[in-house]
Amino acid sequence: MPDSPTLVVAAAIVDDLDAPTALLAARRSGPVSLAGRWEFPGGKVEPGETPVQGVHRELREELGVGLRLGAELAGPDDGAWRLSEKYTMRLWLAEIVDGEPQPLVEHDELRWLPLGDWHQVPWLDADVRIVDALAAHAARV
Numbered sequence: 001m002p003d004s005p006t007l008v009v010a011a012a013i014v015d016d017l018d019a020p021t022a023l024l025a026a027r028r029s030g031p032v033s034l035a036g037r038w039e040f041p042g043g044k045v046e047p048g049e050t051p052v053q054g055v056h057r058e059l060r061e062e063l064g065v066g067l068r069l070g071a072e073l074a075g076p077d078d079g080a081w082r083l084s085e086k087y088t089m090r091l092w093l094a095e096i097v098d099g100e101p102q103p104l105v106e107h108d109e110l111r112w113l114p115l116g117d118w119h120q121v122p123w124l125d126a127d128v129r130i131v132d133a134l135a136a137h138a139a140r141v
């Protein structure tokens, strides 16, 4: 039996959960194979923490911010988003409630993307369909 995929948790940070007009994208600084591509900040859930605890920890570590989570953007793979053979991701909409986002680790640039122009940066391949789903969700809010 192949190992089950590792769970990655991440945040789709918007300027306003009630009326999103901008999405915060983060550019990876490594590894070389992923550097320069854009993603939802987050990372692997650690043993002993829940996925929601993992999102809060990762965003504090990576961007130095505290979050208020909104709805989870459920994916087609048992409610999650399969990224690759090794990884599957769960993603929550979120709003910053504490701190100014900075690319502290793992990223070298952050950018607020205006609604309608969320594909202006080269997202990681697996994220492209997620950005589409997120834009459709934002249009319904």
Ligand SMILES: Nc1nc2c([nH]c(=O)n2[C@H]2C[C@H](O)[C@@H](COP(=O)(O)OP(=O)(O)OP(=O)(O)O)O2)c(=O)[nH]1
Residues within 6 Å of the ligand: 008, 009, 010, 034, 038, 039, 040, 041, 042, 043, 044, 045, 083, 087, 089, 106, 124, 125, 126, 127
């Ligand atoms: N965080 C994040 N990872 C993503 C996205 N899309 C995508 O394919 N991935 C992939 C990249 C990585 O191979 C994997 C997540 O690993 P990561 O490097 O972010 O996890 P981590 O922060 O816990 O990393 P580390 O401490 O183990 O180095 O998922 C995304 O939008 N956000």
